[in-house]
Amino acid sequence: MDGKVINLKSKMETYKAISGGGNIANCPVREVIQGVSGKWRSLLMMALAERPYRFGELRRLVPDISQRMLTQTLYDLQRDGYVHREVFPTKPPSVEYSLTDLGRSMFGAFHQLILWAELNHDAVRAARADFDAAQA
Amino acid sequence: MDGKVINLKSKMETYKAISGGGNIANCPVREVIQGVSGKWRSLLMMALAERPYRFGELRRLVPDISQRMLTQTLYDLQRDGYVHREVFPTKPPSVEYSLTDLGRSMFGAFHQLILWAELNHDAVRAARADFDAAQA
DNA sequence: TAGTGCTGGTCTCTTTCTGAGACTACCACT
DNA sequence: AGTGGTAGTCTCAGAAAGAGACCAGCACTA
Structure with a gap:
């Protein structure tokens, strides 16, 4: 196997995985977390x-x-x-x-x-x- | 009562209260929390x-x-x-x-x-x- | 009665941190 | 030979954070 190279195809998959599980780049959760995150x-x-x-x-x-x-x-x-x-x-x-x-x-x-x-x-x-x- | 003015005396008390309950200014906990706190x-x-x-x-x-x-x-x-x-x-x-x-x-x-x-x-x-x- | 200190701030200056984007070097594929 | 993908590094500008001066009002003291 040189199946280490996972390109292109996984883009949407990973995005969906995150969106479903934890909400990443777009979301209100991120906003709240960062609101708590100040020093x-x-x-x-x-x-x-x-x-x-x-x-x-x-x-x-x-x-x-x-x-x-x-x-x-x-x-x-x-x-x-x-x-x-x-x-x-x-x-x-x-x-x-x-x-x-x-x-x-x-x-x-x-x-x-x-x-x-x-x-x-x-x-x-x-x-x-x-x-x-x-x-x- | 004009007992709204709590000066001097409470200094150590408040410090102890925090130290016991949540650890504030000195402590490793703070370090770890701030380590997580980046944007x-x-x-x-x-x-x-x-x-x-x-x-x-x-x-x-x-x-x-x-x-x-x-x-x-x-x-x-x-x-x-x-x-x-x-x-x-x-x-x-x-x-x-x-x-x-x-x-x-x-x-x-x-x-x-x-x-x-x-x-x-x-x-x-x-x-x-x-x-x-x-x-x- | 003037001096000192406490209240909770604001203002300015300097330093530190963050963000955007160019640049590197290597390899595969076209 | 050129393009694009790999994971970064480097530099420079702009934003954020920290230090410390300053303010206005009242109480207590000398």
């Missing part, structure tokens, strides 16, 4: 899943986020309906961010990934170390 | 979960990825141990990418999020539309 979005979701936080609290909690990114990421999360923003007219007006029902729902699914990461992060690190060693 | 990484994982693919197939399957990003993302996934790269010494050497056991394991957890996205993408889109309308 800070998952982190803030994790924080807010714990309890509501105020802006400054979040800034201290995630020390290496810039104010600019915190503002923007919270705005994006709010826009996507994951986070609720409430302004309290206290002396210096304070702003509290909390998860919406949609946010909690999404976090439920996301949580699986967090659990996996907790169990397997050393495997990933090991793989990375091996790979880097092999390259050197 | 293309999840997409390629979805593709490869279906079956192994060759470079050109992936390029056609995900039409809006550039070759540069495809090369690099596959390299990163390989480095993290999610993807196996095998070169076949055919006439023009072809390269096949497939999920490793670690990759399949991770994808199992990630799949939850995909399912959620399939069910709820319209809710997200609705939230976004509402929000944009309210801003205007």
Whole structure:
């Protein structure tokens, strides 16, 4: 067999396979997944899943986020309906961010990934170390 | 009560709460999550979960990825141990990418999020539309 | 009464990352 | 001899992210 060369014919087949199973290039799923995929979005979701936080609290909690990114990421999360923003007219007006029902729902699914990461992060690190060693 | 002002004292408390429940600023979990979080990484994982693919197939399957990003993302996934790269010494050497056991394991957890996205993408889109309308 | 610090931001500048497209080198088929 | 398919690499422009200054208002303190 030199049947290793699978050209042309498989184009539509593979596309269909993906479309049926996981939805790839066109689809809303991709949009949602990428909406969760930001560097800070998952982190803030994790924080807010714990309890509501105020802006400054979040800034201290995630020390290496810039104010600019915190503002923007919270705005994006709010826009996507994951986070609720409430302004309290206290002396210096304070702003509290909390998860919406949609946010909690999404976090439920996301949580699986967090659990996996907790169990397997050393495997990933090991793989990375091996790979880097092999390259050197 | 003007007990809305929670300063200083709560710093360590919040940090501990997060550390216990979800691990935030320091931790390996964050590293792993962000490793999955790239724009293309999840997409390629979805593709490869279906079956192994060759470079050109992936390029056609995900039409809006550039070759540069495809090369690099596959390299990163390989480095993290999610993807196996095998070169076949055919006439023009072809390269096949497939999920490793670690990759399949991770994808199992990630799949939850995909399912959620399939069910709820319209809710997200609705939230976004509402929000944009309210801003205007 | 002026100084300091807290509130939640915005604005600008720099660096880093991403994306598009040209280019390589080899081989098969026409 | 030319065309197209293999898997990439290289370069350059544009977009995104990060660092840090700045703002306005109020409370507490010296």
